[in-house]
Amino acid sequence: MLNCCIERKQSRENTALNFDSAEGSSTDEEEFFDCADNPDEENKRKEKYSLWNQPVGRLGKFNDLKLLRTGDPLYIPVTQEPVPKSEDQLEEDTDVLMKLGSDAQGSELRAKMMSASLLSDMESFKAANPGSVLEDFIRWYSPRDWIESEDLDEWGQKKGQLSSRMMIEDNFWVQTWESAKPVPAHRQKRLFDDTREAEKVLHFLDSTNLCQICEMLIPVLCHIAIYRLAEECRQISHELPDSVDRLRALIKSAERISREIVASKFLDVQI
Numbered sequence: 001m002l003n004c005c006i007e008r009k010q011s012r013e014n015t016a017l018n019f020d021s022a023e024g025s026s027t028d029e030e031e032f033f034d035c036a037d038n039p040d041e042e043n044k045r046k047e048k049y050s051l052w053n054q055p056v057g058r059l060g061k062f063n064d065l066k067l068l069r070t071g072d073p074l075y076i077p078v079t080q081e082p083v084p085k086s087e088d089q090l091e092e093d094t095d096v097l098m099k100l101g102s103d104a105q106g107s108e109l110r111a112k113m114m115s116a117s118l119l120s121d122m123e124s125f126k127a128a129n130p131g132s133v134l135e136d137f138i139r140w141y142s143p144r145d146w147i148e149s150e151d152l153d154e155w156g157q158k159k160g161q162l163s164s165r166m167m168i169e170d171n172f173w174v175q176t177w178e179s180a181k182p183v184p185a186h187r188q189k190r191l192f193d194d195t196r197e198a199e200k201v202l203h204f205l206d207s208t209n210l211c212q213i214c215e216m217l218i219p220v221l222c223h224i225a226i227y228r229l230a231e232e233c234r235q236i237s238h239e240l241p242d243s244v245d246r247l248r249a250l251i252k253s254a255e256r257i258s259r260e261i262v263a264s265k266f267l268d269v270q271i
Contacts, residue, residue, distance in 0.1 A: 004084040005198035012194070057184035058128045062140050064157075070131040071155045074140060077128035079121050080185045083192045119176055120191055126182035134177045138162060222254055 057078040065074040085093070100109050125137050139146045145163040153159050166173060205213075229250070233243045 001084065001086055002198055002201045005194040005201070008081070008084075008192060008194040009198075012190075055130055056127050057124055057186070065139060066155045066157055067129060067132050067136050068153070068155075069133055069136075072129070072131065074132075074136055075128045076140065077121070077124035078185050079124045080117075080188065080191050083117070115172075115176060116191055118173075119180055120185070120188055122177055122180035123183040123188060124185045126180055127184040130182065134174060135160075135162060137177065138166065138173075226251060226254070 055075070059076040059078050062074045062076045066072060067074055121141060122137060125140065126132060129136060135146070139160075145166050146160050147163055148158045148160040151159045208216075226247070229247055233240075233247050236243060
């Protein structure tokens with residue numbers, strides 16, 4: 001996790017530097033203007049507002065699809081990278097999601113848990129596709145929720161409609177879309193705060209005793225030992241033909257032991 005934090009910080013700083021160089025040092029697009037009585041100032045304000053509607057953060061065209069309202073090509077937006085998580089965090093998330101079920105209510109709760117990521121992707125999509133509607137976003141983000149028909153629209157593409165789960169009353173996706181602003185990914189609030197997460201890791205290591213550190217090092221040491229054995233097997237495979245098979249058996253035993261340790265810890269916590 002600490003390595004992920006370092007990589008994300010370096011990537012974020014490089015990305016910000018590139019965008020700053022491309023956009024210049026002006027921060028005008030972050031300013032807000034009141035209505036002016038002077039016609040010239042009002043025209044300038046409208047001109048500045050029109051710049052906000054310019055597409056930004058495009059990764060590339062999404063097949064041959066066009067926006068339903070304007071007929072412009074549908075572009076894949078540049079989005080924030082997924083939040084990295086450790087194995088224990090993934091296990092906790094998976095357990096929670098499985099308990100939610102697959103019905104409409106469970107899907108709604110699952111969407112709310114993903115609200116931060118969903119809102120970020122919607123804002124990136126709006127920034128890359130001015131004039132887009134929720135149906136356009138669904139066609140890119142969740143194609144299974146877009147039911148196509150055989151009829152063609154005015155742009156020559158198949159018509160369609162949202163799935164039943166997207167049309168339920170007080171749909172969370174609709175609410176999130178309406179609250180989303182056209183903001184490119186590099187100007188959004190970070191989904192993954194690398195600084196805070198790195199501080200958590202350092203605090204954890206600082207408060208860990210020697211026994212716990214040794215326990216955490218066992219998988220790393222086992223991996224190094226197996227890697228070294230694999231290198232040796234390549235050199236002596238002609239003298240010991242069964243060395244590779246023995247190494248594979250050793251790896252399976254190590255995997256089984258590690259899983260049994262994790263399972264026993266989980267049972268102890270449950271009990």
